Amino acid sequence: MKTKGNIAISESGFLFDPTTGESFTFNPVGLEIFNYLKEEKSLGEITEIMTEKYDIDANNFERYYYDFTSMLNQYHLLENE
Amino acid sequence: MKMSKIDITIGITGLxxxxxxxxxxxxxxxxxESEVFNPRIIGLAYENLEPGVYMEGLLDKTYLIPYPSEGTEVFLERIEYVHSKEKFDLIIPNFDAELFTFMKAAExxxxxxxxxxxxTLEQYEERNKSNLPEYGRKYGLSVPESIDITSHSDILKFDKDKDFDYPLMVKGKFYDAHIAYNEEQITSNFNKISAKWGLPVILQEFVKGTEVNVVALGDGKGNTIGAVAMRKQYITDKGKAWGGITIDDPKLIEITHKIMRETKWRGGMELELIRTNSNEYYIIExxxxxxxxxxxxxxxxxxxxxxxxxxxxxxxxxxxxEYKKGIMFVRYSYDIICDLKKFETLSINGEL
Structure with missing residues (x-):
């Protein structure tokens, strides 16, 4: 999964998509995952980091992850592969 | 060495x-803000309460002018009178409704x-709302279907199965657009719009998506001198942008260049398009x-x-x-305290 190339995201979690003019706000966890996606980390890698860092197991994390990425997809923030 | 600015006297409407x-x-x-011109701005106002007239530091002089609907001769006489006083180098008309008169009087x-x-008159006519589907076919652009309505009996002739389905847009020839979900709403919008803007009223197929706009300038030889794309962020009940942001949409700019190239458009232009979810672009105005x-x-x-x-x-x-992407504007309303004398002078003398 890859984030769209031209979008700008600030440290505060404010994202601007220059193609559509839409802006979005991420909470800190959303921002963290988004940045991992930007770095082109795999689901396995992200799951490992998140389960180590936070009190969540892999199954539950993946559920939230797919929920989150389907929302990113819906707002056209991911590249079509 | 810094070049000195060029003195220029410009008449401007749309205040x-x-x-x-x-x-x-x-x-x-x-x-x-020009680095090239040192302008003297002559405001040409149709009404004595146009806010631009009262804004400090905006106009050097203001003249009331008659609406073009009062006749080209009366209108031109007034322009000639103002010209005899102010010696215009240039007039920039800013209303759709007055453009026809200015174009006819250009010579x-x-x-x-x-x-x-x-x-040119031909360029102006072919992009008219009524002619837009034909325009789309001629230049290979996607345009929603539309039909002209000039009377109540035309509304009865509209067939949602044969023409296009509800909802649809009911539009005035110059301004105004309302959505209609049934025949009753077409009729009530037809009455309102035709009373204000005259005939025809246009029924246009509704295209679902995000409205995007381009302001552009053509040199009349097919070149695009400038083009900036924007998405409205905040829209008033009149459909006007109260906030907007520049966007990076190469396809939109490409469509603009194509229009400028093929129509050899001369002057300023605003393109209004709908970008659908599947990234198709329909020109709505x-x-x-x-x-x-x-x-x-x-x-x-x-x-x-x-x-x-x-x-x-x-x-x-x-x-x-090029232009900067992600630049925003937000409009505001502001109460100017005005000297009654200004209003009086403009009302009595027609100039200020």
Whole structure:
């Protein structure tokens, strides 16, 4: 999964998509995952980091992850592969 | 060595900065920021309460002019009178409804030494809302279907199975657009719009998606001198942008270049398009003038009002190819405390 190339995201979690003019706000966890996606980390890698860092197991994390990425997809923030 | 600025006297209409704002004030703001011109701005107002007239530091002089609907002769007489006092180099008309008169009078104005930079009558007519589907077919652009309504009996002839389905847009020939979900709503909008803007009223197929706009300037030879794309972020009940942001949409700019190239458009233009979820673009309107949000283009690096003056005055011009993306504007309303004397002078003498 890859984030769209031209979008700008600030440290505060404010994202601007220059193609559509839409802006979005991420909470800190959303921002963290988004940045991992930007770095082109795999689901396995992200799951490992998140389960180590936070009190969540892999199954539950993946559920939230797919929920989150389907929302990113819906707002056209991911590249079509 | 710094070049001295060129003195220029410019007549400008569209000073109605109301909730349906004219482009006059933002055009003037762009011109005043010019590095090339030292402008003397003559406001041409249709009403004595147009807010631009009362804004400090905006106009050097104001004259009331008659509505073009009062007849071309009366209108031109007044322009000639103002010209005899002010010696215009150039007039920039900013209303759709007055453009026809200015275009027809362009030669006469030119013989008086007044420059304009307007589309030809043919260019103006073919992008009319009524002619838009034909325009789309001619230039290979996607345009929603539409039909003209000139009477109540035309509404009865509209067939949702044969023409296009509800919801649809009911539009005035110059301004106004309302959505209609059934025949009753078409009728009530037809009555309202035709009373205000005359006939025909246009029924246009509704296209679902996000509205995106472009302000552009064509040199009349097929070149795009500038183009800035924007998405409205905040829309008033009149459909006007109260906030907007420049966007990076190469396809939108490509469509603009294609239109400029193929129609050899001369002057300012506003394109209104719908971008569907599947990234298709439908042109819903082409306005034959600079829009009221043009100051966003100036803020994003393209001073299109200044460029329009250069074109009108036959000066050399380098096309803009870039603009800053993610630049926003937010409009505001503001109460100006006015001296009654100003209102009195304009009302009694027709000039201020």
């Amino acid at each position: 109605n900065n109301t909730d349906n704002p004219g482009p006059g004030v933002p055009v003037i703001r762009g011109i005043k 006469k104005l030119s013989s008086l030494g007044i420059h304009t930079f307007l589309p 082409i306005n034959p003038r600079i829009p009221a949000w043009v100051y966003l283009a100036v803020g994003a690096g393209q001073n299109l009002p200044e460029a329009l003056i250069k074109l009108a005055m036959g000066m050399e011009i380098e096309p803009y190819t």
